[in-house]
Amino acid sequence: MRRLGLIAAITTLLAPAAIAAPGPWDQPAAALAAQIADILGPGQAQLSVRNLSSIPNESIPAIRRILEQDLKQRGVTVSGAENANMVRVTLSANARNRLWVAEIAEGNETQVAMVSLAADEPQPAPAAGELLLRSEPVVSEPEPVLAALEGANNLVVLEPDTIVIYAHAAQGWQEQTRMSLEGRAPMARDPRGILEPPADGAGFEAWLPGAHCAGSWPQTGVSAKWIVACNPSDDPWPAAPAPIIQSPAQPPTQAGSASAAANAPAILKAFYNAARDYFTGVISPGVGVDLPAFYAAILLPRAAGSGALLLDTIDGKVELAENEKLEAVAGARDWGSDLALLRSGCGAGTQVIVTGSGEAASDSLRAYELPALEAAPVSPPLAMNGTVTALWSAPDFKSVYAAARTPENQYEVVRVSALCN
Amino acid sequence: MFRRCAISVFLALVGICAWGRTRPHYGGTLRVEIAGDGITSSDATVLHLLLDGLTRFGADGALQPALATNWTADDGSHRWEFSLRRGVQFHNGDPLTADRVVASLNLACNGDCPWTQVHAVGSSVVFVGDSPMPNLPWLLAEKQFLISLAGTADGTAPACCIGTGPYQLAAHSSPQLVELSANEGYWGGRAFADKIEVATGKSIRDQWLDLSLGRADVVEVPAEDLRQAQQQRLTVVVSPAAELLALKIAGTGALANPMLRASIAQAVDRSALSNVIFQKQGEITASLLPQELTGYAFLFPADRDLDKAHELRGGLACPPLTLGYEGDGAMQLAAQRIALNLREAGFDVQAVALKAPQHPDLALRLLPLHGSDPAAAMEILLHAEGEQATVADASPAALYRAEHDFLARSTLLPLLDLPRAYALGPRVRDFVLLADGTPDLASASLEDAP
Numbered sequence: 001m002r003r004l005g006l007i008a009a010i011t012t013l014l015a016p017a018a019i020a021a022p023g024p025w026d027q028p029a030a031a032l033a034a035q036i037a038d039i040l041g042p043g044q045a046q047l048s049v050r051n052l053s054s055i056p057n058e059s060i061p062a063i064r065r066i067l068e069q070d071l072k073q074r075g076v077t078v079s080g081a082e083n084a085n086m087v088r089v090t091l092s093a094n095a096r097n098r099l100w101v102a103e104i105a106e107g108n109e110t111q112v113a114m115v116s117l118a119a120d121e122p123q124p125a126p127a128a129g130e131l132l133l134r135s136e137p138v139v140s141e142p143e144p145v146l147a148a149l150e151g152a153n154n155l156v157v158l159e160p161d162t163i164v165i166y167a168h169a170a171q172g173w174q175e176q177t178r179m180s181l182e183g184r185a186p187m188a189r190d191p192r193g194i195l196e197p198p199a200d201g202a203g204f205e206a207w208l209p210g211a212h213c214a215g216s217w218p219q220t221g222v223s224a225k226w227i228v229a230c231n232p233s234d235d236p237w238p239a240a241p242a243p244i245i246q247s248p249a250q251p252p253t254q255a256g257s258a259s260a261a262a263n264a265p266a267i268l269k270a271f272y273n274a275a276r277d278y279f280t281g282v283i284s285p286g287v288g289v290d291l292p293a294f295y296a297a298i299l300l301p302r303a304a305g306s307g308a309l310l311l312d313t314i315d316g317k318v319e320l321a322e323n324e325k326l327e328a329v330a331g332a333r334d335w336g337s338d339l340a341l342l343r344s345g346c347g348a349g350t351q352v353i354v355t356g357s358g359e360a361a362s363d364s365l366r367a368y369e370l371p372a373l374e375a376a377p378v379s380p381p382l383a384m385n386g387t388v389t390a391l392w393s394a395p396d397f398k399s400v401y402a403a404a405r406t407p408e409n410q411y412e413v414v415r416v417s418a419l420c421n
Numbered sequence: 422m423f424r425r426c427a428i429s430v431f432l433a434l435v436g437i438c439a440w441g442r443t444r445p446h447y448g449g450t451l452r453v454e455i456a457g458d459g460i461t462s463s464d465a466t467v468l469h470l471l472l473d474g475l476t477r478f479g480a481d482g483a484l485q486p487a488l489a490t491n492w493t494a495d496d497g498s499h500r501w502e503f504s505l506r507r508g509v510q511f512h513n514g515d516p517l518t519a520d521r522v523v524a525s526l527n528l529a530c531n532g533d534c535p536w537t538q539v540h541a542v543g544s545s546v547v548f549v550g551d552s553p554m555p556n557l558p559w560l561l562a563e564k565q566f567l568i569s570l571a572g573t574a575d576g577t578a579p580a581c582c583i584g585t586g587p588y589q590l591a592a593h594s595s596p597q598l599v600e601l602s603a604n605e606g607y608w609g610g611r612a613f614a615d616k617i618e619v620a621t622g623k624s625i626r627d628q629w630l631d632l633s634l635g636r637a638d639v640v641e642v643p644a645e646d647l648r649q650a651q652q653q654r655l656t657v658v659v660s661p662a663a664e665l666l667a668l669k670i671a672g673t674g675a676l677a678n679p680m681l682r683a684s685i686a687q688a689v690d691r692s693a694l695s696n697v698i699f700q701k702q703g704e705i706t707a708s709l710l711p712q713e714l715t716g717y718a719f720l721f722p723a724d725r726d727l728d729k730a731h732e733l734r735g736g737l738a739c740p741p742l743t744l745g746y747e748g749d750g751a752m753q754l755a756a757q758r759i760a761l762n763l764r765e766a767g768f769d770v771q772a773v774a775l776k777a778p779q780h781p782d783l784a785l786r787l788l789p790l791h792g793s794d795p796a797a798a799m800e801i802l803l804h805a806e807g808e809q810a811t812v813a814d815a816s817p818a819a820l821y822r823a824e825h826d827f828l829a830r831s832t833l834l835p836l837l838d839l840p841r842a843y844a845l846g847p848r849v850r851d852f853v854l855l856a857d858g859t860p861d862l863a864s865a866s867l868e869d870a871p
Contacts, residue, residue: 052712052719094716095482095793099817101717112720114818160610182507189610189864190445275611276447295444314446336443357443387443409481 025063028117032100033070035113036087039104042075044084053093054119063091093119131346131367131421133353133382135414138401139166139173145403145411146193146390149204156204156215157413160191163206163213165226179228181208190277194237197395206230207237209274236284239270240297240309241393268299268309278314288324295337296391300370301350310352310370312337320373331375333357334366338391340400342367346420347378353400353416355388356381363388365402365416385412445851445866451614453639453862454628458621459599460582463664463787464641464841465564467599467619469859471512472567472584475503475522475546476558482793482856484559487609488517488568488585489546498553503546503561509608511570512589522546524571535560535804556812559797560804563789587612587863597621613851613866625750629655629844638849638867639860642842644702645751655844662704662711662790662838663858665802666694668744668759669784672832675740676782680733682831685783688730688766689759691723691836698754703837709802709824711838715795717821721828721835730766742768744783745775755836756785790838791857795820806833 036045049064051057067089068078086105093099102113138150139157141164149156155166155173161181166173187209194207203216212233215226270279273293281291287309294311300320302308308322310329318332336355343350344367351367352375364381365388386406393400399417406412459467475489489503509517519541526539526546535557536548548557560566570583582590587609588601599619603612620637628640632655642650642657650657668689670682691705704711708718742763746756756772763770775784788805792798796815812823827833841858852865 090719092712092716092719094795094817095713097716099716101720103720112717112818112821114717114821116817187610188447189607189612191610275605277444314444338443355443363443407481409479409483 023062023066025059025066028098028100028115029063029066030070032089032102032113032115033067033074033076035115036102036104037071037074037076039111039113040076040085040087040106044077044079044081045071045087045104046080046084047071047078047087047089049089049091051091053091053098055091055098060091131344131351131379132419133365133367133379133416134419135365135382135384135402135416138413138415140406140410140412142410144191144389144405145413146191146208147195147206147392148401148403148413149195149197150394150401150415151197154217156195156206158193158195158206158208160187160193160208163215163228165215177226179226181211181213181230188275188277192272192277192390194239194392196238196241207233207235207272209272210234234271234274236269236271236282237279238267239272239279239283240268240299241395268297270294270297287321289321289326291321291326292319296339298339298341298352298393300341300352310339312339312354316357318375320370327373329370329373329375331368331377335375336363336388338388340391340393341397342393342400342416342418343397344418344420346418350397351378351418353391355391355402363404365391365400367418379418382416384414445613445864446868446870447611447613447866448615448870449848449867450616450618451639451849451862451865451867452618452620452637453860454620454623454631454637455641456623456625456628458596459619463789464859466860466862467601467621468564468567468582469586470588470601470617470862471582471586471590472569473586474562474564474567476562478562478792478856480853480855480861482791484562484792484794484797487562488522489561492558494555494557498555498557499550501548501554501557502542503548503558505544505546506608507544509585510606511585512583512604513570515570517568517585519544519546521570522568525568526566528571529566555815556794556797556800559792559794560801563791563801563804588617591616607863609863612863614862614870617862629653632844632846635846638846639852639862639865640844642844643751644839644842645699647702647840647842648700650842650844656847657842657844658852658854659842660840660854660858661713661856663841663854663856664839665706665709665788665790665835666703666755666837666839667786667788668834668836669786669806670832670834671780671782672830674782675742678737679831680735681737681739684730684733684737684766685763685768686831686834687726687733688762688768689834689836690725690762692725693758693762694755695837698751698758699837699839703839706835706838707828709828709833709835710795710798711790714790714793714798715817715820717817720821721825725762727766734767739768742770742783743781744770744772744785745779745781746772746785747775747787749774752785752787759783759785787839789857793856799824803827808833 049060051060088103090101092101097116098119100115104111143159145157147158153168157164163179165177167176196205198205206213211230213228213230215228268283270283272279278293278295281293292313294313296312298310300308300310308320311319318329318335319326320329334357336357338355340353342353348369351369353365353367356364363384366377366381367379368375369378384404386404388402388404390403399415401415403411403413455466457464473487477485477487479485488506490506492503494501523539523541536550538549540547587604587607589604591600591602594600601617603615605611631637632640670676676682695703695705705723706718707721707723712718744756744760746752760770760772788802791801796812799812812820843860845852848867848869850866850868853861855861
């Protein structure tokens, strides 16, 4: 009894708020009703409502009710009287907005009233699975994003012709400065680039086809400006960074082996074909076997401190260079041409995040583990809002970043991390 | 045993081909076949590979920078300044300069320009108009205003189409087989295919035959043949509405009386055109712009009303009329069908193939539907018809009023929104159509490129 009383009290308290809360259709309905009333003046009207938009048909009776109420408030009573003027409302839409149109017939003359309202954004359904990938938006740009480097206070975004630096603000990342890279040779049509923090962690290094740029953080406390210096360069790119592996004391087998590469510098450099969109297959240090040209590579940590180089080659195959052998990886048919390493701490601890191989309007990311020469999916696909154009690991490998070209031709950067189940 | 072995080999090959890949390959020769010449024909497939405009439309119809990197309007859109992209060269090595852009633009419209004056200011191009030009950046994306080299430094006139585009004409190119090679220094990034061969003047039948025999990679699919292409299981890429089929009605001469023009507008049976001739592949419309673009196209009634046509005509006398059409096939059939409709309303109409200098009483036209901005799209469409209809207020209500007032003159009768479509061979990847239905061949790549 006491419980019922409590529920009744809560209901009583909430009811006025629920009634008062404006619905999504209140404002456009009121605006359209005002225009109709201006044309008709006080009197009676027959009202019909039809739906040519993506508004669910279940919502139409409610929209009609709101319109009737708003018209009544303005002196137009909706009735079925034969002598009433006809008002036909069409809930329409164009490429940008919803458009509500009223055709008001008075005798032989028909007048038109219109109201525009913003279209809803579809909400993606959450994915389900063992290890879950989740994405958070970082920044959206009209130009292609080749790479981004997120720090505590700054975000550096690499575009084909520009380096954009954002600063933290209450509303999120706010553009702080923009440096043009104009004057370089034209990029390939499928432009690529890499951003890495320098050894001292202050600033960034950018590799672009035929160029290398270094940027340094501003001095704190003074009105400092970013210093960015770009130079022509054919030097190899840090194509396959890897997390520092705590290896047991173990002498390097030979200079240039994957084991050695995974241990000491933890960065493997690869020569990039500046006129195309891939790495030539020449890397430094070498891994004891000739490599094919490839789109992407990562150093996979292996047991006992060793490493294996995973390649996404330009003929669409996925191959693993390990122990001076190059072998095909099974289970990678669905892989696209971008991959990145994620240290999630889930499952085996480290996963490979790969893009989908389809040419669908919307791409996806999925986590895989490679205990041997077979890739096993360990997460459901994470749908992306568009085609993934670049994928890279965060410097700490605890997340990966993806740039996707949306159907609206924007380039969205998202941070992708994993939730362990 | 052999059969099992063959199946295994087939599956193995399929398996190899099924390896994932999303990044496009560079290299190879893309073979395209078209019915027109690719330069003066409405598709302008070749022209778009050779030349760039100051602006361009993206695949979504949005306006993008091209040879101009930014633009600003002053004085109520009476003056526009376009800043040129730096470091761009024509195919012959001449640098892109504001003077050269001005020379090209002056040649393009030959005095009948949407602006009053265009001149170079440093590395910028400045347009000045007596009337406001709110949609000028969109107009400049049209093929009429693509930039070509109007004259070389030594005064000799260059061959056709020396531009800044992603491809350049190869030395041994001919009008029947236009051979294009990739512009290595293209400002927008080197195109993926090394070469594109465009076989021109090919009938649709021959194009499809070559596609089936593996002799062509990209062929045309006219709207009226879309259903057949789907039945033949061709891989077809279809654009949104890219062209408006419309009947131009002369406002002078035999049809100077607006009641006669209104009668003609009521007599045309769009459903028959759509169902019979265009095989339901066109969208019936009585509006200049598609419903998807404006949201209000349904306000213009598209149904035939023969009684009203008779009523509007009344006892008005009308001499025999000519209805001109361009091309053959569907356009000819459509013109003949409209002539039949009009005869039922009491008009004596003869459908005739249109030759350039003719000015028939009625003309069946295909007009461009370009861009995602409704006000600009309307101006582009009307500009193509030689009409000046600047819509400064781009709100849906203002646009509707402008369109309503224009169509009330009954000098242009919208009939069908038509898509453009292409069928692809198995080698082609990353093929997209721009919003105007033009194939973006520079972004296409080949599966088997080396």
